[in-house]
Amino acid sequence: MSAAAIPSKQSAEAAPDEQAVPQKSALRRLTSTTAFYIFLVDIALVIGFTFLSQNQVFWSLQNFESLLGNGAEALLLATAVTMMLAAGIFDLSLGANLILSSVVGAIVLSHLTNSRTQHASAGAILLTLVVCLAVGAVIGLVNGFLITYLRINSLIATLGMLGICTGLGFVLSHGSDITGVATNIQSGFGLHSVLDIPYPALVAVLILVALWFVLRYTRYGARTLAIGSNRTSAERAGLRVRTHLISLTMLGGILGGLAGFVDVSRFDTTNTSGHTLDALAALTAAVVGGNALQGGRATMFGTLWGAVLAYVILDGLVVIGVSAFYQEIATGLVLWVAVAIDSSRYRRRE
């Protein structure tokens, strides 16, 4: 067989030695991603809001710190969404997971809080964290079981879970938010900063970077993307697809539980009514950043820039004195534009 044996555009000029050469330079591949464009939009917005804000207060340490603090929970959920989307499954229950795990965690911690000093021991706070993560893990486990063994579509399975967790959260909290939670969870973690970066934001970014590494360089990541790209092919390659999907929904659930813990630690109480749309916001961030809804292609940094986008718009509008209601409108518009650009690019490549 000759070099031109398989007729195609490329093989005619491809010498055997060139086999291992990637088609495009690393820089060109980087700058052709949706994540990169969204990053540029983020920068443009930061610059824009800085000049529009009075005395350029948008460009202040204080403002960035509050941005990071507010964004941590959203970033955790968006990271979870990205992992699951990579394998082609949705999780609409993440916001409800946050609510339920924060309620259960807050109840546990309020019982372990000294009512006089309003403090709790480090052990009690650690236990609260474990409880939040465990609630999230169980939610993820049930989601995974529904999706794989009962073959319920992931949208539907997690939609049911959304209702159940939200309802359970209200039942356990008797419809009002849990109070009497130790204040040192706030001073020690939720509002604590290192180098002006709030702990929760630091944790969220570290987890995002770790999972970026997992997706890009590990067997677990490659298998996750393989399942999202073509589930049948993954099954035929001998992968334990169901076990893998359950591990992913549990990972997502645990991140939801962690977001619940962060919520309690930042506000020293629960917020049962403030997180009902969080799962959709997380999905928006992931999709704006260039993650494929059908799975197989994932970009963690796209998710980061997508999440940053929503929070920069929100914060920026507040700082320049425009009603925050416009943030939702703006984010919705950005979602359309980002997805339209992304899908037209993929059509051209096909």
Added chain:
Amino acid sequence: MESSAGSDQTVALAASHVQKRFGHVQALVDASVTVHRGEIVALFGDNGAGKSTLLRVLLGIYRPDAGNLVIDGTERDLASIRDAQAHGIEAVHQDLALAPDLSVIDNMFLGHEVLQGRGVLSRMGILARKRMAERADDALRQLAIKLPSVYVPVRDLSGGQRQAVAIARAVMWARTAVLLDEPTAALGARQSEIVCELLRAVAARGLAVLVVSHDLPRILKVADRVTILWRGKTARDEQATSLTVPDVVAAMVGYEGRAA
């Protein structure tokens, strides 16, 4: 790997008197097929004759209701694809079974990933993509397959190149047999010829090759033996040289199935 040219006497893979029923459909009534090492066996049959079902039984995807499987001379029971893989049986499916978003390397090593380092590092499951790329390059070169790069996503390859990658992957992991379902169905004439040459190259490595196809003239030329299914039964099983395309068609439509 022993590379005995031509077929030797070991039965690499065989199914005998297999039955399989799905609800009201008796897909396989009495199907048998035998492939020796180094041999190319063509499995022909009309639509609904049970070719794909038999292939899936041999891959552990379906369990037969009756009959038995022999792998490398020993009777075996296959409960899953992983069982079949453990016995060195790999397949090239009609829809290629590649993940389009993954690179050629990641596809070729899916389920057989090579990991970085030892101990803790290997438990983290970090891929050794460099070593994987070298081995993939090697495997492709041995089958004389040329690709622009093993790092490109499979979606960027032509149909012929994808088929070549799927075959190379199967050959890379097969120790006993390679099963192919309609390997030339989506290809042009020239690419089909290349696939046929690949089949010969695979058999020459001492692997058993079982190919299901509708491409009668082309596969009849490349096959050593032919098994023809008719309504879930093995109607004929003989040397390819003794058959012509009209013979095969007659058997496929049941003309000779009972008379012969």
